[in-house]
Every structure is written in C-alpha cells, then in structure tokens.
Amino acid sequence: MQPSADLWEKVPGYSSDDEDGAGLPEPTPQQLEGRLTEVLAALGGRSVDRPTIQFRAAPLPGKTSSSKSRTSTSPSAFLLNADAPLLRDTFQHNGMIPTMCSDYAIQWSGPNIRDAVYQSMMDWQRINHFPNSTELTRKDRLWLHFAQMAKNYGKGCFDFVPETYVLPDNFDAFLKCYQRSRCHWIVKPNASSRGRGIFILQDLSELPLDETVVVSRYIADPLLIQGYKFDLRVYVLVTSYDPLKAYIYREGLTRFASAPYSTQEDHMQDAFRHLTNYSVNKNSYTFVENSDMRADNVGHKWSLSALNKHLRCIGVDVNLMWVRIMDLIVKTLLLLCVHSYISFYFPMFTK
Structure with a gap:
C-alpha cells in the first residue's frame, strides 16, 4: 500500500511539495516534543516512562564548543569497554566521568556481555x-530464525534475504544446490565485521570446513549508482521489547564500493568491487573521502537524503522503497524469535 504523505515527510530527503527534492527543515525541539506527546497519548497505558539524560554532541576535532559542559556536584560515571573515542568524548563533554567500577550510570560494551553483568545491574543503570x-546480530543465528519464520509464515512474507546455508552443518544441502545451480555464492564468517574474511566462492576447495561460515546466493544484478555497488546504513534504536519500542534515525549512510562492479572472472576476488565496507574501501587509492557535510552526494559516502534525491531522479519509487525497508525492520525485530529469547531468559529487561 502507498504510504501517506505526512508519514514520508519524515523520511530523509523527502518533500511532497518540492519537485526538485529539497528536504524539509529539521524540526525544532518544541515540534519534536509535541510529536512525542502525541505518541505517548496514543500509547496510553502501554507507555513506559523512563528517566532520560540529555546529551549535547561533543565538538569536532579542532573546534571548540560554544557552550559550557554540564557541571554537577555529583557527576555520573560511565564504563566504556570498547574502542569508541566519539562516545568517550560525548560522555565527558556532558560532565560524566570514566570509571572501571560498578558505580556506572551507563555501560557501553561489545555484544558478548556476561549474564552476571545484567543480573547485578541496578534500576538506575x-x-x-x-x-x-x-x-539477531550473528549471521548464522539470524539466518536460523529467518528460515524458521519463512517456514511458519510463508516465503512471500520473508523474501528479503537470499538463499543461505550455514556450514559445515548444512554442507550436504548446500552441495546439492551448488551442483545444480549456475550462480555465484558469497562466503562470510558467522560472527565477524568490517568485511573481514568475506570472499566470492570460486571453487569448493576454498570453503573452510573447520569453522562456521555463512554461504549466501550472490545477487548478481544489484542496483548500481554510476556503476558502483552500494549499501545502506539505517540506524535503529530499540529501547524496549515488551512493548516493542524502536526508533529509526532520520539520516544514515549510503556506502559505495570504490571500484566499478564487475562479474568478470578476474574481478571476482576484487573486494573493492564487491564489498561496500568502509574498513575495506578506505584502503583503495580510488577512495574519495567526503569532507563536507553540505555536499552529501560527493565521494564514496552519501547521506540517505542524497540517495533519495538521486533515486527519484532516475525513476525509483522512493516511497515504496521505504515502505519495504520499514517492513523489513519490523519483521527483523519482531518476528525473528529475538523477543522470545529476551523474555524467556531475562524477563526483567522486557519491561
């Protein structure tokens, strides 16, 4: 179904009034507060009030802040178990102090957090x-839940992930499919990031059978922009699973490969043509860094606003595209069994 115009005015780069695609101005804090009030009124008793901390963005390197940092006679502490200088600077800019003890107000860590950490948390942490x-975040577990939901509710509802096999567990099934198909397959480690260990399968002997990998049917004819592959970084924040509360950031990133896409045999192992990860493409001599936020359609990283404007110019139905993206997000959060895992093992975190 086609979305209503007032809904898509909130999508980056969308404007129902301007044919040239000029986006609407950012809403004021008062307008945002009014929208939040409407949402809370609609939720009624299902709404859960939580204490919040307002954070100001830390100044960019080489610039000074125009406002003083928050001061407090009893500043909050943060525990940072990750290499995240931007978060560290933001916390400290807002008057928080680092700690390595259990007196933190906010802890930021990687995904492999021990159960004891959750069980020892206080209500205010x-x-x-x-x-x-x-x-949800491991590729092998995500596919397991996705496949189960496709089996339960039909592939027509779950058609947004290519055919996939988890090896070595599903090696026999993959081998049968591989022998009867003439497509390419892409191999990824089950729990890695930044494009590490990914390759296009050329021969079965390349498969590492002593570790878990995910093998997916490679999309041979992707949508290209000026001959280059790209992907989207759409940022979704989940604050509760019962009831489900998720917020989608209005902006995001469009990340490009740094070499023109090609399926010629001698190009199939060229990561700069087939991968869009910034960690990979920043090492290419052809990579163009975007250094001006006002020119958000330059180089190998665009904003979502710039992408929407470009797609409208080449005849893509941007409204329908975002309907499908929103549908994908909801199904990923709601239907991939993640809710049941969180509710069953840690019911105190779903309220």
Missing part, C-alpha cells in the same frame, strides 16, 4: 545491549 542480542 543502563547498558547498550539487550541480553542474547547476538541472536
């Missing part, structure tokens, strides 16, 4: 991962 979130 916050952490950046739900328990068992790897059921």
Whole structure:
C-alpha cells in the first residue's frame, strides 16, 4: 500500500511539495516534543516512562564548543569497554566521568556481555545491549530464525534475504544446490565485521570446513549508482521489547564500493568491487573521502537524503522503497524469535 504523505515527510530527503527534492527543515525541539506527546497519548497505558539524560554532541576535532559542559556536584560515571573515542568524548563533554567500577550510570560494551553483568545491574543503570542480542546480530543465528519464520509464515512474507546455508552443518544441502545451480555464492564468517574474511566462492576447495561460515546466493544484478555497488546504513534504536519500542534515525549512510562492479572472472576476488565496507574501501587509492557535510552526494559516502534525491531522479519509487525497508525492520525485530529469547531468559529487561 502507498504510504501517506505526512508519514514520508519524515523520511530523509523527502518533500511532497518540492519537485526538485529539497528536504524539509529539521524540526525544532518544541515540534519534536509535541510529536512525542502525541505518541505517548496514543500509547496510553502501554507507555513506559523512563528517566532520560540529555546529551549535547561533543565538538569536532579542532573546534571548540560554544557552550559550557554540564557541571554537577555529583557527576555520573560511565564504563566504556570498547574502542569508541566519539562516545568517550560525548560522555565527558556532558560532565560524566570514566570509571572501571560498578558505580556506572551507563555501560557501553561489545555484544558478548556476561549474564552476571545484567543480573547485578541496578534500576538506575543502563547498558547498550539487550541480553542474547547476538541472536539477531550473528549471521548464522539470524539466518536460523529467518528460515524458521519463512517456514511458519510463508516465503512471500520473508523474501528479503537470499538463499543461505550455514556450514559445515548444512554442507550436504548446500552441495546439492551448488551442483545444480549456475550462480555465484558469497562466503562470510558467522560472527565477524568490517568485511573481514568475506570472499566470492570460486571453487569448493576454498570453503573452510573447520569453522562456521555463512554461504549466501550472490545477487548478481544489484542496483548500481554510476556503476558502483552500494549499501545502506539505517540506524535503529530499540529501547524496549515488551512493548516493542524502536526508533529509526532520520539520516544514515549510503556506502559505495570504490571500484566499478564487475562479474568478470578476474574481478571476482576484487573486494573493492564487491564489498561496500568502509574498513575495506578506505584502503583503495580510488577512495574519495567526503569532507563536507553540505555536499552529501560527493565521494564514496552519501547521506540517505542524497540517495533519495538521486533515486527519484532516475525513476525509483522512493516511497515504496521505504515502505519495504520499514517492513523489513519490523519483521527483523519482531518476528525473528529475538523477543522470545529476551523474555524467556531475562524477563526483567522486557519491561
């Protein structure tokens, strides 16, 4: 179904009034507060009030802040178990102090957090991962839940992930499919990031059978922009699973490969043509860094606003595209069994 115009005015780069695609101005804090009031009124008793801390963005390197940092006679502490200088600077800019003890107000860590950490948390403490979130973020676990939901509700509802096999467990099934198909397959480690260990399968002997990998049917004819592959970084924040509360950031990233896409045999192992990870492409001599936020359609990283404008110019139905993206997000959060894992093992975190 086609979305209503007032809904898509909130999508980056969308404007129902301007044919040239000029986006609407950012809403004021008062307008945002009014929208939040409407949402809370609609939720009624299902709404859960939580204490909040307002954070100001830390100044960019080489610039000074125009406002003083928050001062407090009893500043809050943060525990940072990750290499995240931007978060560290933001916390400290807002008057928080680092700690390595259990007196933190906010803990930021990687996904593999021990159960004891959750069980020892106080009501006033916050952490950046739900328990068992790897059921969603690990490629092998994600596919397991996706396949189960496709079986339960039909592939017509779950058609947004290519055919996939988890090896070595499903090696026999993959081998049968591989022998009767003439497509390419892409191999990925089950729990890695930044493009590490990914390759296009050329021969079965390349498969590492002593570790868990995910093998997916490679999309041979992807949508290209000026001959280059790209992907989207759409940022979704989940604050509760019962009731489900998720917020989608209005902006995001469009990340490009740094070499033109090609399926010629001698190009199939060229990561700069087939992968869009920034960690990979920043090492290419052809990579163009975007250094001006006002020119958000330059180089190998665009904003979502710039992408929407470009797609409208080449005839893509941007409204329908975002309907499908929103549908994908909801199904990923709601239907991939993640809710049941969190509710069963840690019911105190679903309220």
